[in-house]
Amino acid sequence: MQQDYTARAERITQRINELAAISEDADGVTRTFGTPAFLEGRDLVQSWLEAAGLPTRVDGIGNLRARLESPNPDAKTFVLASHIDTVVNAGKFDGPLGVLMGLDLLENLLAQKAELPFHIELIAFSDEEGVRFHTTYLGSKVVTGAFDHALLARCDEAGISLDQALVAMDADASQLTLDAIPAAEWLGYFEMHIEQGPVLWGRNVPVALVTAIAGQQRVELTFKGMAGHAGTVPMNMRQDALCAAAEFVLIAEQFAQAHGRGLVATVGKLAISHAASNVIPGEVTCSLDLRSPDEQQLAQAYDFLRSHAEALAVQRNVTLDWKLIQQTAPVACDASLNTLLAQAIADSGYETISLVSGAGHDAVPVSFVAPATMLFIRCYKGISHNPLEDVELADLAAAIAVADQFMTLLRTQNPTR
Known part of the structure; x- marks a missing residue:
């Protein structure tokens, strides 16, 4: 057989x-x-x-x-x-x-x-x-x-x-x-x-029973600042959209690492509009993928990261467009x-x-x-x-x-x- x-x-x-x-x-x-x-x-x-x-x-x-x-x-x-x-x-x-x-x-x-x-x-x-x-x-x-x-x-x-x-x-x-x-x-x-x-690879077992599937929320974030000449705009006067996005990426990572219990956060896409080496990024779009088997934890993570993204935008003098693309509850x-x-x-x-x-x-x-x-x-x-x-x-x-x-x-x- x-x-x-x-x-x-x-x-x-x-x-x-x-x-x-x-x-x-x-x-x-x-x-x-x-x-x-x-x-x-x-x-x-x-x-x-x-x-x-x-x-x-x-x-x-x-x-x-x-x-x-x-x-x-x-x-x-x-x-x-x-x-x-x-x-x-x-x-x-x-x-x-x-x-x-x-x-x-x-x-x-x-x-x-x-x-x-x-x-x-x-x-x-x-x-x-x-x-x-x-x-x-x-x-x-x-x-x-x-x-x-x-x-x-x-x-x-x-x-x-x-x-x-x-x-x-x-x-x-x-x-x-x-x-x-x-x-x-x-x-x-x-x-x-x-x-x-x-898990199965580490335990050398060929199959497993799936008991549940984590819920997820996918978001598209666009930070808008002001494009400018890389050599002429002083650092303290910049509205750098990429710096705002970069800081958000690290906040998402640190939050998921700190809270555990199956929560994961990923930024898998980052797009700089009109990118050039000598131009301060004026607009950056990135993704956020949040997942957790705990529906309450997922909602709390979503609210936390949104509020921090909004505060970050204010702090860096850029605007934020936060768009929920897709959400599914844990099942x-x-x-x-x-x-x-x-x-x-x-x-x-x-x-x-x-x-x-x-x-x-x-x-x-x-x-x-x-x-x-x-x-x-x-x-x-x-x-x-x-x-x-x-x-x-x-x-x-x-x-x-x-x-x-x-x-x-x-x-x-x-x-x-």
């Missing part, structure tokens, strides 16, 4: 590598939502789904969806999903691994001619990372019925609106409401994903599904480790309409959002064994019906 799981792991890895070869740049893996590389990658995944004999469709937001029907037309739907978009200069596994493991599970069920008490839908979400339009979970929010149609007017850095991007993708935004799975028709949701952290995974997944891990012979995910996942919006569970898979040194991202074959084979057992338990026990 172990050889069978290894062979399946090898096939998934081969597909991962084929998909990773499709990228917007030659040096890493970049497939942001709606780009030619994204569409080419999605077409490749669709070809694998269709080769397995699964009927597929692309919905109005660009999600790729395949369905395995139960003999019972009135059965509920269990969703297997992850995403196939990436950050810039990404690794191979973040997102696509869950989609391709889902395909492997369906191929195995088809080979077994297993009778299904529920429908299974496999979804490759089109945009989880939110890189292009600075908003996460576009794909899963459509499927859960939570999509905000005002987002269609949001523009990327090239001035292209989401609505225009969908037209270019041959996607039909008028169908977005119809693409949702009604809450009453959901049975549950299962997402398989690399850990994106070092707990479903207790019944987690009990089954924990049993599947134990049945497969592995220690059951419970983890809180600091990264966001499509399971977040899904959890508001359906029971959701997640399986973490050990990744090389916990590295993610980086070309060094990797998963060892033995760990992948172990994860397949656990996922198989979970689906068997779900079919026989079905705790959420």
Whole structure:
């Protein structure tokens, strides 16, 4: 049986590598939502789904969806999903691994001619990372019925609106409401994903049970001062926007370090308008990413950093534009599904480790309409959002064994019906 799981792991890895070869740049893996590389990658995944004999469709937001029907037309739907978009200069596994493991599970069920008490839908979400339009979970929010149609007017850095991007993708935004799975028709949701952290790597355990997902708040800050000549404006008369932004970056870091308990703060983007070596920066835009599994702590951190940014702007005689881009509350995974997944891990012979995910996942919006569970898979040194991202074959084979057992338990026990 172990050889069978290894062979399946090898096939998934081969597909991962084929998909990773499709990228917007030659040096890493970049497939942001709606780009030619994204569409080419999605077409490749669709070809694998269709080769397995699964009927597929692309919905109005660009999600790729395949369905395995139960003999019972009135059965509920269990969703297997992850995403196939990436950050810039990404690794191979973040997102696509869950989609391709889902395909492997369906191929195995088809080979077994297993009778299904529920429908299974496999979804490759089109945009989880939110890189292009600075908003996460576009794909899963459509499927859960939570999509905000005002987002269609949001523009990327090239001035292209989401609505225009969908037209270019041959996607039909008028169908977005119809693409949702009604809450009453959901049975549950299962997402398989690399850990994106070092716990499993350090403990040499291949999988973990996800108990909760941290909440997050994303902010765009713009400090505006006065551009001036670097050689002629005295230091005590400057309105240097970059110095204000730099001080804010350190305040955010120091606050998160001091408060702990899972709180993290990151400034990942810094843009200087009309930058030149001999010009005092007059306008600087930066990002803030705040995360915590504790909703109260997250709110307190947000309020503290906003008030300090405002005070800093006054102190340095610059203005501040603080814009909340996205926020999600912490969510707990479903207790019944987690009990089954924990049993599947134990049945497969592995220690059951419970983890809180600091990264966001499509399971977040899904959890508001359906029971959701997640399986973490050990990744090389916990590295993610980086070309060094990797998963060892033995760990992948172990994860397949656990996922198989979970689906068997779900079919026989079905705790959420």
